[in-house]
Amino acid sequence: MKIGQVATKSGLPAKTIRYYESIGLIDPAGRTSAGYRAYEDKDIQTLRFIQRARSLGFSINEVSALLTLWNDRNRASAQVKELAKRHVEEMDRKITELQSMKSTLSDLIDKCQGDHRPDCPIIDNFAKKKL
Amino acid sequence: MKIGQVATKSGLPAKTIRYYESIGLIDPAGRTSAGYRAYEDKDIQTLRFIQRARSLGFSINEVSALLTLWNDRNRASAQVKELAKRHVEEMDRKITELQSMKSTLSDLIDKCQGDHRPDCPIIDNFAKKKL
DNA sequence: CTTGACCTTCCAGTAACTGTAAGCTCCATA
DNA sequence: TATGGAGCTTACAGTTACTGGAAGGTCAAG
Numbered sequence: 456m457k458i459g460q461v462a463t464k465s466g467l468p469a470k471t472i473r474y475y476e477s478i479g480l481i482d483p484a485g486r487t488s489a490g491y492r493a494y495e496d497k498d499i500q501t502l503r504f505i506q507r508a509r510s511l512g513f514s515i516n517e518v519s520a521l522l523t524l525w526n527d528r529n530r531a532s533a534q535v536k537e538l539a540k541r542h543v544e545e546m547d548r549k550i551t552e553l554q555s556m557k558s559t560l561s562d563l564i565d566k567c568q569g570d571h572r573p574d575c576p577i578i579d580n581f582a583k584k585k586l
Numbered sequence: 587m588k589i590g591q592v593a594t595k596s597g598l599p600a601k602t603i604r605y606y607e608s609i610g611l612i613d614p615a616g617r618t619s620a621g622y623r624a625y626e627d628k629d630i631q632t633l634r635f636i637q638r639a640r641s642l643g644f645s646i647n648e649v650s651a652l653l654t655l656w657n658d659r660n661r662a663s664a665q666v667k668e669l670a671k672r673h674v675e676e677m678d679r680k681i682t683e684l685q686s687m688k689s690t691l692s693d694l695i696d697k698c699q700g701d702h703r704p705d706c707p708i709i710d711n712f713a714k715k716k717l
Numbered sequence: 718c719t720t721g722a723c724c725t726t727c728c729a730g731t732a733a734c735t736g737t738a739a740g741c742t743c744c745a746t747a
Numbered sequence: 748t749a750t751g752g753a754g755c756t757t758a759c760a761g762t763t764a765c766t767g768g769a770a771g772g773t774c775a776a777g
Contacts, residue, residue, distance in 0.1 A: 457754080458755075459753090459754060468735085469754090470736090471735090473756090474733075474734060478733090489741080489756095490741080490742085491755055500713065500715070503715075504712045510687075511690060511691050521712065525709050525712070525713060528704060529704065530704045532700055532703055532704060532706035532709075533699075533700040533701055535698065535708050536695055536699075536706070536708065539691055539694065540695060543688055543692055546684050546688045549680075549684055550681055553680055553681045553684070554681060556642045556677060557678065560642050560673065560677075563670065564667055564674065567663050567666065567667045567670075568664075569664045570662065570663055572663055573658075573659060573662070573663060575655075575661070575666045577663075578652070578656050578661075578666055580638070581638045581652065582631065584631070588724075589723085590722090590723060599765090599766085600724085602764085602765065618773095620724080620725095620773055621724080621725065621772080622724055622773080623724085640764095646763075646764065
């Protein structure tokens, strides 16, 4: 199977698959006599795994660790769970931060007339001297 | 005033101030005879403005637009409000996405025993053939 | 006159791709 | 057989917003 078909089946752009190979996230694919990358079904499984993990926000490094665990028959599920928990914590931090920023900005937006005049509580807030 | 003091007063690392100058977000600072950047109080105001806007998640480009609006006596507050609203929408999108990812992953975590055995619903989910 | 704290510039690295260019290969049709 | 287009190849640049580090200049204190 060539990369285009693998891209379709895995949900990842061909470009991205090559990129993953270039950074060592996946093993280099075999090649046809013409130099085209040749894939098998198990490669698609791996790429789908990666795609799922990435879609849940895991970093490439984390995905790499997850791939290792996936292939480790002696893994402890505790290791996977721990990795996942840490990721959820990280997402929680980001959610909290975003909500805080959104809240502050929304308050300012509510106070802004939003008309043709220059007076603007948003600008004023950014420009004010001290907290 | 030299860059170190400005860094302290503005809440931005000296390195970042130089970076902002290099990309044209702020005007090049004056120089002392020794070649050191020389700042005035109004520069600190500008940098604090930038710091505030950045801390609310606005991109450098958006901050640049906000700076222009700040210095535009003929601005309409509607312009500022619109920019801010779009940014809130963007944050909302991110929050929703993060919450969705978190929710999915949390469900999987709850199902995982987290012990010494390899069986793991998280890995299983990532590895499963089809949705 | 020598530290040490600051300052300077420039280059590289980060995360995870994406875009673009120049150039093969393969298959089908005229 | 020639040609055209789809799909493949590599390599390099660009994105975002900095941050780290190296090599070297400046200034005030001791």
